Amino acid sequence: MELKQYLDYRKELLRESRDQEGFTSEASFIGISVLPLMADAKLIDSEDWQETYYSFAAEKIKINGYMVNESGERLQLFILNEDSVNLAATENDMAISQKSYYENHFSRAVKFVKRAINRNLEDTQDSSPANVLINQLSSGDILNQFDVVEIFLVSATATMEMRGNDPKPKKFDFENEEFSVSYAQGREQLKKKMLIIRRLIDLNFLLDVMISQGNREILTIEFGNVFGAPLSAIKAASEANFESYLCVIPATNLAELYRLHSTRLLEKNVRSFLDYKNDANRGMLATMKKDPSKFIAFNNGLTITATASDTSQQSGITLIHSLTDFQIVNGGQTTASIYFGKKANVDISKVFITAKINVVKEVAEQELNAFIKEISLYSNTQNKVTTVDLDSQNPQLIKLKAMTMSVVTPSGKKWFFDRARGEYSTMLKKSGNRNRLEKEFEDRRFSKEDLGKYYTAWGAQPYMVKKGGIKVFKFFITALCGDGEKRKPVDIDRTFYEELIAKIILFDRLNKIHGIGKRAIGQLRSAVVPYAISILYAHTDGGKSDLYFDLSRIWKSEGLEEDLADFMEELMRLTNELIKKYADSDDVGENSKKKELWDRVCSSTEIQMFMSKKTSIHILGKYTISTEERKKLSKRNKKIVDFKYLSDNVSIFTNGIAFYDRILVAMNDNLSTVDLVKLSAIKSAIAKREDLSQKHINFEQELTRTIGNEHPEVFEYRPVEEDLIWKNSFEFILKVYNNALENNAEVSVEFKKIEEMAKHKGIKYYSVFVQIGEALNKGQLPTMQQLWYASHILELKGSAHIL
Known part of the structure; x- marks a missing residue:
């Protein structure tokens, strides 16, 4: 990868991160441009973060915000290298070759953590957004909860090896640090080791995620570093592309593995760790306490997958030194139960777990996912497990993509569905008219991750929307695809699509009405907006009356009418105050992820009084329809023609023959004979005005995606008028x-x-x-x-x- 590509991508990120007023702030750069890519790579569980800017330049201390991971034991902090988003920075400033440059920035966040724990940051103003975090870090209960502080340094710089005239991309790893903390819990004085993990999020990382179309970051486990020795195993099967091993893992080692990598170990696990209220987890905890040596007999063990292994042989035993793309695909609850059992001071030194390790070599991500799905189904024959495709190849998402290509709004415009990360960026590069398309889709574009929030907010789970990430996306996909039993897949027809776009418009418009910064309703937008939408739902579709909110009205107007916008603004102002009033924690943002808070807000006297007002009754009467009217709307135009195939043909024909000649010049040495034949067939079809086969369309899409990453200069052209x-x-x-x-x-x-x-x-x-x-x-x-x-x-x- 050349330095120019990183710097061009930096410009793209800065452009994307402009806020409502057209400026790129530190918060908007992290929230808009960086967190979605980190969530794609599975470094974080959600894009929802608490912005808590704190800076003390004289003491070289800084922090931008934080989040707590889903299982609650890891505090994740974000610090932005402010120099890297300075629009006046030169190209030389943005190429970094010294590790010490980044270490100096990390030290500012580390200093914040240690000073906060030691109560040396208490001189902050009461209005400081960092106060909640500072108070938490000096609280005994919170220090008992967190075992790991993970610091993400966000830097819009390219990390390069600068020797010679040809800079090469470079990666820095930063060592973990342990330090002791003392704290009081009740009357007891406790002491423990806190682990600090430092992770650089630079242009190298961000562009890699984009190029991989949002695939998660590969996790490699070096057992010598984690366990102090290789993992001893017996080889059970060996084929050309598949190996299987059997082994026994001490619970202490498994707990350490979870401490270091948390839920990243379980990304492909079909279940999630609930808590000890779950019967299975309670049973595991009881066995660990009362009969630890029998845990191995009672437990089904782990199933682990990997895509590569480093092994050696010793006295007939296989020593596994490392596993690449390590995933616990069955036994996630066992893993988490062991970790949290140890955290609860259960002695796990006599607990052992069997493990089956399957190494599937040289397979695409899609094939690996299919293999893991089969493991999940066959390993859980006694307990029903519903598996859904969470990637962009989910059939329902493909249907939805086709809808965006087939349906235009009443004003004649289309929406863009960024089904796989990078599709929108590739389209802009290929268009030859980036500015026009950016303007065209500025407010009419959504990703599959966005869909989870928009769809779920129109319901009774706003706390799920606030959780964000994989939680809300799984909820959405399951709703879309059904559960294989009682719940059937949703019919992706025109009515569904129109209502979905209406939900997106509603959510997006409320985001804008709420505002950010000094002009905002408050500091809880990511909770207030879904809560307000769910309150509206509770008093229409989700209520006991025979009335449904008329989403088709929003679709037709492509916005919110003035009286509805005013009503929702008033409701958001009330919701903002009620969330703060009924929260049972100082960290209101985190508390709003709990169902209990939602129940208190929704059923509150204040909401009932608000919805009983004359103006509220008028709005609900104006914007609702009866069951009969809704049925008529849903029957209208149920089936429409799928224009995706024609749209794909048109996209290729619009590129023109000259574009594919440019590809030949740039890629000729890297194209196989088969590829050259396919490329020639595409040019011939354009010349003869003949429809392309689906095979050739797929080939062209994969080829242009590769070119966009390796030879972006090919896209530096404008289609000639006759091709348009x-x-x-x-x-x-x-x-x-x-x-x-x-x-x-x-x-x-x-x-x-x-x-x-x-x-x-x-x-x-x-x-x-x-x-x-x-x-x-x-x-x-x-x-x-x-x-x-x-x-x-x-x-x-x-x-x-x-x-």
């Missing part, structure tokens, strides 16, 4: 089709009208519109040849206003 006719003709056809559906008109009749108008104006090939209308009426797509014939109507002055 494909896109313009496609959008014209799509608008005619969608307008017909929106107005409950017959599709073929609407295209017949276009034909008559074209004939009257003397447009060539006017009969093609009848052919297209009849095809769409049958659920069939027009051909690329027909699209070319139809493009001649665009020569008519004012054709954009025909509709």
Whole structure:
């Protein structure tokens, strides 16, 4: 990777992180540009963080914010290298080759932690957002809860080896640090070791995540470093691409593994650790306490997967030195129970666990996921386990992507679904008109992670939205795909899509109304917005009345009408105060992730009084519809034509033959004979106006993604005017089709009208519109040849206003 690519990506991140007022602040850079990529890499459980800026320049102390991991034992702190987001910084400033540069920044956060624990930061103002964190770090209960402080240094710099004239990417690892803390819990004075883990989040890391399309960061376990010795095992199976080992792991070693890596060990586990209230976890705890030596007999053990191993042989025993892409795919609750049992002062020195290690070599992520799913199903035959595809290849997400390509809004615009991380960025690079597209999709773009929040907020689980991350996404995907038993998969039709977009508009508009910084309603936006939406839901769809909120009204207006916006602002102001009033912790942000707080707020006297006001009754009456009206809406246009295949063809044709000639020049030495044949077939299809096969479309998409990463200069061109006719003709056809559906008109009749108008104006090939209308009426797509014939109507002055 060249330095220029990192610096270009830095510009992209700074551009993306502009807040509502068009500025890039430290908080917006972390929250908008960095946390989503860290969540993709599974370094954090959620994108939801508490912004708690604190800086004391004279003492070289700084912190930007924090979050607590899902299982609660790890405090994760964020510090931004402010020099790295300075727009005036030079390219030389952004290339870092010295480890000490980063260590100096880490030391500011470490100093904050140690000073806070020792109560040496108590001179902060009462209004300081860091006060809650500072008070927590000096609290005995919180110090007892946290075993690890993980510090993430966010730096928009490229870490490079600068020897010679050709800088190379470089990676720095930072050693962990342990220090002793003393604290009181009740009348007891306690002492323990606190672990500090330091992790650099630089441009190298961020671009790697983007290039991998949001795949998690690979976890490699060096057993000598963790256990003090290799892991002894017996080889049970060995094939060309598969090996299996059996071993026994001391519980003390497993607990240390969890302390170092927490839930990253369990990313692909189908279950999550609940707590000791769960019968299975309570049983494990009881066995550890009363009969530890029998734990190995009672427990089913672990199933571990990896994609590579480093082993050696000694006296007939296999010594496993390391495992790459280490994942505990079965036995996650056992692992967590052992760790939290030890944390609760249970003696686990006599506890051992059996483990089966499966090393699956040279497989793609998708194949590995399928293998793990089978393990999960076969390993849990006694207890029903529902598995869903959490990646971008989930069939329901693919259908949703097709919807964004097939449906236009009443004003004739489309939404962009960033189904796999990097799709939007690749589209911008390929377009040749980045500024226009950025403006076009500025407020009409969403990711699969965003969907989890938007969809779930319209319900009775706003605390789940506040948790964010994999928790809310799993909840959303399960709702979308069903559970294989009582709950059926959602039908991804036009009505579902329109209502989903309405939910996105509602959520996004409330975010803007709430505001940020000094003009904001408060400092709890990430809780207030979903809470307010869920309160609205509770008094409409989720209530006992026969009334449903009319989401189609938001879809049609593509925004919130003024009286509804005013009503929701008033509701958010009240919600902000009630969250603070009913929270049972000083850390209100974290407390809002609990169902108990939501129940208190939703059922409060204040909410009941607010919803009983005359203005509230008027709003609910105006924006709700009956069950019968809702049924009529859901029946309308249930099935629509899927335009994705045609859209993919149009995208390739719009690139033009010259674009693929540029690819040949840039990649000729790296393309196989088969690849060259496919590329030639694509150029031939464009020249002859013939539809491309799905095989060639898939090849082109994978090829251009690779080029975007390795040869971005290929995208530095603008399509010629004659190639743009494909896109313009496609959008014209799509608008005619969608307008017909929106107005409950017959599709073929609407295209017949276009034909008559074209004939009257003397447009060539006017009969093609009848052919297209009849095809769409049958659920069939027009051909690329027909699209070319139809493009001649665009020569008519004012054709954009025909509709």
